[in-house]
Amino acid sequence: MADLRKLRTQREIQQALADLLLKKTFSKITVTDIVNKALINRNTFYLHYRDKYDLVEQIMMTMVDQSSFSINEFNTTPFYFLRSISNETSDLGHQVINRQRADSEFQEVVLKTILKLVMTDADSSNSQIWFTFGKISAIMAWNNQHGYYYDIIQDADQLQQIFDTEEFPNLTE
Template sequence: MADLRKLRTQREIQQALTDLLLEKPFSKISVTDIVNRALINRNTFYLHYRDKFDLVEQMMITMIDQSGFSIHEFNTTPFYFLRSILNETSDLGRQIIAHQRADNEFQKVVLAAILQLVTADANSSNDQVWFVFGKISAIMAWNNRHNHRYDLIQDADQFQQISDTEKFPD
């Protein structure tokens, strides 16, 4: 049985970050902000997480792992895979994603968590995963450069078409 204090502390840290993500961009949140909100010592934070990026990655990995999504779906239709994850998330999760939409640092850490999961899958071809991930990164960067022209949930068909055709719309 896991140490209840450890689980409680991790829950407090995650809740603190969740609250902060609804208030300000991820890039503006510091570990100091998180520990102050969680009412813990900075050293306690570092007993559980390397940094704020590790914290978000661990939260995302847990969420995706619990969802049971197919890695094959990521390799064949990555934007439908991402939309499925977003659709499965809670209302709170959707609020955070909406609030963090313009924060490139947040997008990078979320994509890193997804990459970590799909490359860890023993049945997936790492070469294919890397190429798919590269496409996703390029398409998301293009979308950011165009002031978030498309929304990942509402416009997954458009994103998937860009991925499939390897052509950006005019």
């Protein structure tokens, strides 16, 4: 049985990060901010996480583990995969995602975590996975260039269509 103190401390750290993510962008949050919000010692934080990126990675891994969508389906329908995880997220999770949408550092840690999860479940020599991430990165960069015209969750159908057809829509019409 897991140590209840350890679980409680991890929950407090995760809640502190979530609260901060509602107020500041991820790129502006420091470990000092997190430990001050969680009312813990800095060393306690480092007993549980390497840094703030590891903290987000652990939260994401838990979310994916609890999701009903298979990580194997990511390769063919990545935007539906992301929407599925979001749909199973709490109201707080939705608020955090909406607040952090434009923070490229947050997007990067999320994509790296998903890549890590996919690579753990797949053969790393499978070049299709790398092309999938390349296409996602291109679509996200295009979307960023157009002021986040498509919401990654609400517009998953349109983003998945771009992924499938490999054609960007003309947004000037």
